[in-house]
Amino acid sequence: MLVKISRHLKKLAQKSPAVKKQFFPSPKENIVSKKALTDPLLEDIYRKTKGLVHKYPHRVLIELTMNCASYCRFCTRRRMVSDIKKGKIYPADIKKIIDYLKSRPEINEAVFSGGDPLTVPRLLTTTLNKILVLPQIKKLRLHTRVPVSRPGLITKDILCLFKKINKKKPLYLSVHFEHPDEFTPQTIKALEALRQTGVILLSQSVFLKGVNDSYSVLKKLFTELSNLGIRPYYIYHCDLVKGAEHFIVPIEKEIRIMTKLRKNISGIAFPFHLIDTPNGFGKIPLPLDFWKFSPVRFRDFKNRPIEMY
Ligand code: SF4
Known part of the structure; x- marks a missing residue:
């Protein structure tokens, strides 16, 4: 995976070691254990056509690009993210994606994820509009890290698009946050604008060693997210992915932190x-x-x- 760090994050990293650790490469990426995996979630096996992974019966993952506003060093899709040329999706690929959905009427949810779909707004608009009209699709979900990595990409056009889509079918927007330092004034402004569109805001995080493996950091993060109208949804154990093993936190430690959080924060922030x-x-x-x-x-x-390993 290439290195790409937005101007916004470079500036933030100067005062935040937690942000720096997530985006600046470390020599530890070259230490790879025998257990590490290239594609830990076996997505490549379940890819039915370019840009579409069908692993769970009723939902599909749609990857419109391998581009992100910045590349997280712990990314589970390190094997493919940043290879923009190889991951480029053309109109013919979109047609195949739509044809696949039509051929499987049991699919009722489309999840757009990384690369970051908000880095290809035109393609996202076209694809969302095409999928929206399929009667079988009952809800749409979109994962993005743009509010953290390049909040300027939450444009008026994107806000209008989300408002329009959400009027017709529920649109769940999952924003990816790791540390409270990521709440800059620009990020908060983007999140508030997203909230005004009426989309259902969720967050996802990953436990990361030296970044957020602490009770106080996560308490602040989840509380702040819920205060901004974002429901903390998932926090993952870091995948056993080649090049990111140095981020893995022992499961026992994670459970201790989560147990303490459960006792001390509101249920809607957990x-x-x-x-x-x-x-x-x-x-x-x-x-x-x-x-x-x-x-x-x-x-x-x-x-x-x-x-487990
Ligand atoms: S934004 Fe998401 S897809 Fe992109 S590098 Fe980070 S974790 Fe991976």
């Missing part, structure tokens, strides 16, 4: 803590430390026993 299981077994919620459990053995949605 996200699901998940592990996206290696080798594509799905997103499994992690327990809080109120009960006896094993941090290395659990069962997936099909009741298959999974042994």
Whole structure:
């Protein structure tokens, strides 16, 4: 994955080590264990046509670009993100995506994710409008890190588009935040403008060693998000992805932090803590430390026993 850091984040990184660690490369990226995976979620196996991954029965992932406003060093799609040329989506690819959706009427949710769909606003507009009119699609979801990495990309056109889409079908917008330092005045302004469109705002985060693996940091982050009208939705255990292993926090530590948070913050500020299981077994919620459990053995949605690394 290439290095790309927006002007906004470069400036922020000067005073925030937590921001710097997320976007500036480290020599630790070259330390790769035998267990590390290139495609930990097996998305490449489930790619049905260029730009469309169909892994779960009722929803699909749509990747309109491999471009992002800045590249996060811990990205789970490191193998492909930043290869803009290879990931470029053409009108013929969109047609194939729509044809695939039509051929599978059980699909009722389309999720747009990374690369960042807000870095290709024209393509996003065309595709959203085409998918919106499919009667089978009941809700749309879009994941973005632009409010943090380049808030200027939340333009008037984007706000109008979201307002229009959300009037017709529910649009869930999941914004990606890792640390309270990311709340700059420009970011807050962009989030407030997004809230005014009426879209349903969620957040997702990843536990990252040396960035947010602390009770006080996450308490501030989740509280601030919920104060801004954003429902903290997911916090993931960092995937076992090649080049990002130095970000992984021990699961036991994460559970201790989450348990303390559960006792001390409002329920609406408390996200699901998940592990996206290696080798594509799905997103499994992690327990809080109120009960006896094993941090290395659990069962997936099909009741298959999974042994963690
Ligand atoms: S914005 Fe998302 S897709 Fe892009 S590098 Fe960061 S985590 Fe990966």
